[in-house]
Amino acid sequence: MPWIDYRELRRRLKVEEVLAWMDWHANERRGDYLRGSCPFCGAAKTARTAKSCQGREFAVHLHRKLFHCFRCKQGGNILDLWSRYYEIDLKTAANELNQRLFDQPPLRSSNPESHPPRPPI
Ligand SMILES: [Zn+2]
Numbered sequence: 001m002p003w004i005d006y007r008e009l010r011r012r013l014k015v016e017e018v019l020a021w022m023d024w025h026a027n028e029r030r031g032d033y034l035r036g037s038c039p040f041c042g043a044a045k046t047a048r049t050a051k052s053c054q055g056r057e058f059a060v061h062l063h064r065k066l067f068h069c070f071r072c073k074q075g076g077n078i079l080d081l082w083s084r085y086y087e088i089d090l091k092t093a094a095n096e097l098n099q100r101l102f103d104q105p106p107l108r109s110s111n112p113e114s115h116p117p118r119p120p121i
Contacts, residue, residue, distance in 0.1 A: 004094045010078055012101055015062050018078055021100060022085055027054055034060045039085055041072035 019026070019034070026034035036042075037055030057071040060081075068075040074084065083093035 004091075004098050006079060006090075006094055009094055009098055009101070010065055013065065013078055013097060015060055015065050015078060018082065018097065019060065022082070026060075028056055032062045032064075034062065036060075038069040038071060038074070040069060040074050042069075 015034075022039065024036065024039055026036040028035040035056040036058050038058035042055040042057060058067065058069045060067045065078040066076065067078070067081050076084070079090060079093055079097065082088075082097055083090045086093070086096075088096075
């Protein structure tokens, strides 16, 4: 596993992009904040398609790249969000986000028995 500079990774990651990877959609945007249903305690956790969920308890700051839920009080940075959402440790989360950032297939879908076909050269 390559060594990853967490700070550099957080700097490079776009909040909107990470949320899209999580399939989380904001119900409201106010200034630098996105508001929506909490992926941890809100309806989005079970529905996973937040379109029908009108929750606003979950806030994400686009530039500071921090999240906070006003109901379950979960909070942290964008790496914490990924690791808690997928219930993986921070190191794995950083590795996955780093891979996605550089447009490589994420580890979670890699299956040693079925390698994806290589693109033709
Ligand atoms: Zn919550």
